[in-house]
Amino acid sequence: MRPQAPIPLPTRREALLGFATVAVSGPACAAGAEAIRFEGLYKSFGVLGFEFSDNVTALRGKEVRIVGYMAPPLKPESHFFVLTREPLAICPFCQSDADWPVDIVVVTMRQETPLVSAGRKVVVTGRLEIGSATDAETGFVSQIRITHAEFALA
Amino acid sequence: MRASCLLAAALTTSLMGGAALAQTIYPINRAEILEGSRFDFKVEFPNAPTSTEVTVTVNGKPVAEIFGRPTSFVQSEEGQKHSALWLRGASLPAGRYVVEATQGASKATVNWEVFATNEPRKARNVILFIGDGMSVANRTAARLLSKGWEEGRYGGELAMDDMPSMALISTSGTDSVVTDSANAAHAFTTGHKSCVNALGVYCARNALTLDHPKVETIAELIKRRSGMAVGVVTNSEIEDATPASMVAHTRRRSDFNDIVRMFHDVKPDVIMGGGSPNFLPKSTPGSKRTDNEDFIARFKEAGYALATTKTEMNAAVAGGSRKLLGLYNTGNIDGAFDLRLARKGTVSRFPDQPDVVEQTKAAIEMLKGNQDGFFLMVESARIDKYSHSLDWERSVFDTIMLDNAVKVAKDFAGERNDTLIIVVPDHAHPISIVGTYDDALPGQQLRDKLGVYQQSLPPNYGPRDAEGYPTDVNTSRRLAIAYGTYPDTCDTGRPFMDGERVPAVKGPDGKANIANEKDCSGPLATRKVGNLPLNANSGVHSGDDVILTAMGPGAERFRGHKPNTYVFRVMAEALALGGQ
Numbered sequence: 262m263r264p265q266a267p268i269p270l271p272t273r274r275e276a277l278l279g280f281a282t283v284a285v286s287g288p289a290c291a292a293g294a295e296a297i298r299f300e301g302l303y304k305s306f307g308v309l310g311f312e313f314s315d316n317v318t319a320l321r322g323k324e325v326r327i328v329g330y331m332a333p334p335l336k337p338e339s340h341f342f343v344l345t346r347e348p349l350a351i352c353p354f355c356q357s358d359a360d361w362p363v364d365i366v367v368v369t370m371r372q373e374t375p376l377v378s379a380g381r382k383v384v385v386t387g388r389l390e391i392g393s394a395t396d397a398e399t400g401f402v403s404q405i406r407i408t409h410a411e412f413a414l415a
Numbered sequence: 416m417r418a419s420c421l422l423a424a425a426l427t428t429s430l431m432g433g434a435a436l437a438q439t440i441y442p443i444n445r446a447e448i449l450e451g452s453r454f455d456f457k458v459e460f461p462n463a464p465t466s467t468e469v470t471v472t473v474n475g476k477p478v479a480e481i482f483g484r485p486t487s488f489v490q491s492e493e494g495q496k497h498s499a500l501w502l503r504g505a506s507l508p509a510g511r512y513v514v515e516a517t518q519g520a521s522k523a524t525v526n527w528e529v530f531a532t533n534e535p536r537k538a539r540n541v542i543l544f545i546g547d548g549m550s551v552a553n554r555t556a557a558r559l560l561s562k563g564w565e566e567g568r569y570g571g572e573l574a575m576d577d578m579p580s581m582a583l584i585s586t587s588g589t590d591s592v593v594t595d596s597a598n599a600a601h602a603f604t605t606g607h608k609s610c611v612n613a614l615g616v617y618c619a620r621n622a623l624t625l626d627h628p629k630v631e632t633i634a635e636l637i638k639r640r641s642g643m644a645v646g647v648v649t650n651s652e653i654e655d656a657t658p659a660s661m662v663a664h665t666r667r668r669s670d671f672n673d674i675v676r677m678f679h680d681v682k683p684d685v686i687m688g689g690g691s692p693n694f695l696p697k698s699t700p701g702s703k704r705t706d707n708e709d710f711i712a713r714f715k716e717a718g719y720a721l722a723t724t725k726t727e728m729n730a731a732v733a734g735g736s737r738k739l740l741g742l743y744n745t746g747n748i749d750g751a752f753d754l755r756l757a758r759k760g761t762v763s764r765f766p767d768q769p770d771v772v773e774q775t776k777a778a779i780e781m782l783k784g785n786q787d788g789f790f791l792m793v794e795s796a797r798i799d800k801y802s803h804s805l806d807w808e809r810s811v812f813d814t815i816m817l818d819n820a821v822k823v824a825k826d827f828a829g830e831r832n833d834t835l836i837i838v839v840p841d842h843a844h845p846i847s848i849v850g851t852y853d854d855a856l857p858g859q860q861l862r863d864k865l866g867v868y869q870q871s872l873p874p875n876y877g878p879r880d881a882e883g884y885p886t887d888v889n890t891s892r893r894l895a896i897a898y899g900t901y902p903d904t905c906d907t908g909r910p911f912m913d914g915e916r917v918p919a920v921k922g923p924d925g926k927a928n929i930a931n932e933k934d935c936s937g938p939l940a941t942r943k944v945g946n947l948p949l950n951a952n953s954g955v956h957s958g959d960d961v962i963l964t965a966m967g968p969g970a971e972r973f974r975g976h977k978p979n980t981y982v983f984r985v986m987a988e989a990l991a992l993g994g995q
Contacts, residue, residue, distance in 0.1 A: 303700070306764050308691040308723040308742050309711065311701035333925065348920060363692060363701055363745050393698045395705070404700045 294326040294386050299346035302364055302405060311363070313391055317405070325389045325407065328415050329366065331381050341369045341396075342376055344385060344407075367396070367403040368410045382415040436461065437523050438469075438516040441617040441628040443589060444525035447606055447980060450509040450532070450993035452636055454607075455628035456482070456502040458516045459620055463491040463498050470517040471500055478502065481512075493622050503629075508995050530984065532993035537968040539788035539833035541986050542779075542824045543603065544575070545657055546817050547596055548799025548810075549840035551962060552847050556807070556894060557814035559848075561883030564873045574822040575838040578964040582973040584982070585960050586842040590618065593958040596799065597668040599841035599979060600660035604792075605630045606983030614656065614674075615664035624667040633790065633983065634661040634681050636992050642787035643990070644737070645683040646778045650748040650771050650813075651796030652690025653678070657841060661792055671703065675710050682717060684737060685778045685791075687728070687769075689744035701745065714740045724767035732777045739781060743768045750797040752812040752910075755884055759914040771795050771813075772882075775820040779827050788833075790990070793820055802844040803953040805904065806916035807896040808888055810846075819882055828967060835969045835989045839982060840961040844954060845899025852908040854891040861908045861939040865895055900954045902928045902945040905935035919945070919952040928952040 297317065304312040329344035344366040368385050377383065387410030395402050439459045448454060456478070460469050466488040473481040482505045492499040500516075509531035516523045546553070554573065563570030586602075588594040590610035598609050607630045610618040616627035637643045649658040654671040662681040663674045671693040678686060694710040695702035715721060720736040722728040723743060731739050744761060748768050753760040762768075769777070775793050782789035795817035801809035821838055828834040850871035852864045866872060874894050877887025888910045895908070902919035922929040927949035935942055947955060963982070965973050969989030973981075987993060 306701065306745065308745060308765075310695055310699040313700065333921075361703075363703075391700075393700065393702070395697070400705060402697045402702070402705055 294324040295320055296326045297389070298327065299329060299364060299366075302366070306363065311404070313405075317389070317391060320389050321391050323389055324386065326384060326386045327366065327407065328382065328384045331377055331383050331412075332361075332365070338373050338375050339370075340373050341367060344368050344383070365403070365405075367401060367406045368412065369406060369408045370410045370412070374412075377414060383412045384415040385410050385412045387411065437521060438518055439619070440514050440516055440523055440525045441619055442525075442527060442607060442630070443617065446525070446527045447984060448507065448527055448529045449606060449636070449984075449987050450529050451506050451640075451995045452606075452992075453504050453506050453629075453631040455617075455630070456486075456500075456505045457617075457619055457628040458500040458514075459492075460498045460500075460516070460518050461496070463496050464518055465490055465498070466500075468518060469498070469500070470515075472515050473512055475513075475515075482507070492620070495620060495622070497620055499620075506995070509993070530993065532988045532991045534991050536989070536991035538835040538989035539831075540783075540828075541790045541835045541837070541990060542828075543790075543792045543982075543986065544817060544821055544824070544836070544838040545600065545603070545792065545794045546798050546814060546838065546840045547651075547657055547794055547796045548802050548842060548844045548956065549795070549814055549817070549961070550802075550843040550846050550957070550959065552896065553798060553802075553811060553814040553840075554962065555848055556811040556896065557818060559873070559894065560811060560876065560885050560888075561815045561818070561879065563879070573818045574825055575818050575964050578836070578838070578966040578970070580965040580970040580973040582963045582965075582981075583960045583976045584839060584963045584979050585976065586979050587958060588613075593956050594842055595656065595668075595956065596841050597656035597660065600657040602979035603839070603841070603982045604632045604634070604660045606980045606987065608978070608980055612668050613666050614660050614668055615662075616666055618666060621666070624665045624670055625673060627664075627666045629664040632661055632663075632681075633986060633992070634683055636987075637790050637990070638681060640992060640994075641990070642785075644685075644782045644785035644787075644789040645681075646685035646782050646789060646791040646793075647678075647683045647687070648685065648771070648774045648778050648791065649688040649794040649796050650750070650774070651688060651794065651800070652693075652747055653686060653688030653742065654690050654693055655688075655747075655796060657794045657796060658688055658792070672705060676708070679710060679713055679717070684785075684789075685739050685741075685781050686714075686719075687722075687739065687741035687743070687774050687778065689742065689746055689748045691723075691742040692745050694742065711740070724765075725769040725773060726767055728769055728774070728777050732780045737781055737784070739777075741769075741774070741777075747797060747800065750801065750809050750813045751816040751884065752801075752809040753915075755812070755880075756886070756888070757912050757914070759912075771816050772819040772823060775823045779823065783827065790986075793817075793824075795820070798840075799842075799844070799956075801915065802846055802898070803955075804916045805898050805901060805918045805954050806911055807846065807894075807898070808910040809915060811896075812884060815883055825966070832968065835965065835967040835986065837963065837965045837970070837973075837982065837986070839963040839979075841979075843957045843959040843961050845957040845959070847897050847899070848894060849897045850895045852893045852895045859939075861906060861941040864908060864939065866892075871895075898954050899957065900947050900951075901943070902947050902949075902951050902953065903930040904943060904945065905930050905932075906941045906943060907934055907937050908939055908941075909937075918954075921952070926950065 332343040387407035692703035696707040720731040722741040749760040876885035904918040919928040
């Protein structure tokens with residue numbers, strides 16, 4: 262996933278400017294949500310592409326719960342954020358301009374929500390969507406999304 | 416400071432009109448330009464004048480007369496507060512040129528040297544090894560680890576040490592004393608100096624990263640002017656700065672999707688590295704493209720064999736392939752320390768990756784049959800990346816790996832005397848050997864264990880394997896290597912067997928970087944306050960000069976102290992790439 266070229270890449274500094282803390286939405290623990298894990302999202306990570314795991318394929322469109330780390334959000338309040346397997350430590354020069362990890366999950370919330378500080382561990386509940394999609398507003402391309410989501414600190 | 420922050424600042428300044436006090440001419444003053452090579456000529460005039468308010472001359476004559484082509488003039492370029500005179504794709508015969516841009520009472524002047532290259536061509540082949548971030552301490556430590564040390568003498572020379580020519584190379588860019596790998600590699604591949612983050616362009620006021628004034632790369636020159644084959648080999652993502660410098664023209668090194676297209680435009684015969692996601696259409700899970708271009712398919716259509724593992728690479732070589740796209744990892748290929756000792760990183764996910772030595776062997780095998788010779792660039796990329804993360808063992812293992820690749824090239828060159836081999840770092844890191852950590856020394860703190868001067872006894876690492884790597888570095892007496900820049904971090908004095916060191920992590924305010932607590936709890940762990948700005952989470956480059964060694968026809972030109980652009984000049988001269 263990568264912002265499209267015409268949209269200026271926010272620097273980390275910009276992404277964090279004015280970043281206030283932290284109201285968290287209610288306990289993200291809807292009944293019946295299947296727990297999924299970053300480790301089990303893909304069956305294979307080949308050079309020529311990934312394969313979704315059977316579990317993820319089976320849960321497409323269903324309520325799921327996943328624990329991960331909130332990546333530095335674009336804005337303090339937003340409809341969406343990026344969830345990563347590990348806290349995102351951005352390495353100047355060495356990580357090709359702070360490229361995203363390959364197995365991120367894009368979280369789209371029911372409403373615009375104040376986000377927590379970058380790098381916090383959160384539990385997200387919502388509807389699982391898989392397959393390539395491009396966000397109209399930001400140009401983000403994603404493969405795995407959780408929509409109609411809520412989150413809580415984990 | 417991150418490169419992208421610098422870029423953002425630069426772009427902001429330009430968009431705001433900046434302090435545009437004088438006319439700016441590209442190529443810049445003291446540019447050395449290869450005769451017949453292509454470059455974009457641009458003059459920017461502050462305060463958006465009309466074309467009648469300005470005059471530009473080259474050696475006192477109108478620009479169009481000198482270049483034999485008309486210029487174009489854009490008032491208020493892109494709506495900005497400057498006007499621009501352009502001539503894209505210019506070239507000149509050898510000579511000295513004085514360019515003057517006059518606007519009212521203000522006159523700007525730059526001088527260019529356009530240099531010829533003599534026939535006959537001296538070298539059939541050129542192999543350029545780039546040790547990314549390889550500093551003097553990397554070489555010394557690699558020699559110590561791979562050759563041994565006894566009573567003040569090393570057990571042998573590195574392949575890169577044992578070369579007849581040597582020079583001290585300065586690495587600065589046009590904008591700053593300390594540069595990055597994009598601009599530094601660009602100097603080798605174009606002969607022009609540019610600014611941080613830039614590849615194959617001068618840094619003008621253009622808003623879009625691909626619009627800046629371009630200069631031709633050596634791969635483009637070779638493909639345009641000769642029948643030589645070209646190879647680009649790295650263990651970073653293939654779109655990363657150093658390999659990209661062979662083909663790319665962008666103000667922003669992170670334009671990976673554009674850079675893949677540029678590789679396809681130039682079509683080096685052998686392309687090997689990591690970074691496959693930018694080749695995949697966005698409909699493929701794991702893609703990082705924003706369009707549905709399938710560059711795997713497009714390279715195949717262009718006659719390339721595809722390899723995604725070492726086995727496939729070797730099969731392509733055995734099958735007689737002359738064109739290969741080798742992509743062995745979604746990210747960077749794992750370094751020698753993880754491939755051999757620790758088995759961390761992505762080794763379990765990508766269990767059949769070639770290392771730089773195996774890639775070099777395969778590349779030479781595929782290129783050497785080409786009738787008009789070849790140009791091969793090989794990068795050991797993670798010497799730098801591991802120094803950023805202050806993980807010196809991994810950095811030094813990858814220095815040994817580079818040296819083994821140099822050995823492969825020297826074995827190929829043998830007695831042929833037709834192959835110019837150059838080994839050069841693109842920039843330095845502030846890294847130094849300061850002694851050894853000796854667990855036998857008394858005391859409870861890491862600093863008590865640091866043996867300096869007469870107590871800096873040689874390390875008792877495990878025996879070396881056939882390729883010169885120690886089989887164990889997690890021993891009781893270990894080399895002590897210090898980095899001069901660091902964020903808040905914890906030193907352990909031991910190798911990081913559980914995976915590459917992460918010196919710092921984002922703090923609770925989401926801004927400042929704080930020590931990675933994972934490393935702070937061991938028996939000798941020592942917390943230290945960083946000396947870098949708080950937004951840095953790893954070490955930074957240094958502006959120190961670097962050591963170049965070379966052999967083969969043309970190598971004798973290297974001596975004393977030279978700017979990094981001189982590397983291009985020597986290669987262009989050896990291959991006689993000049994001429995109208």
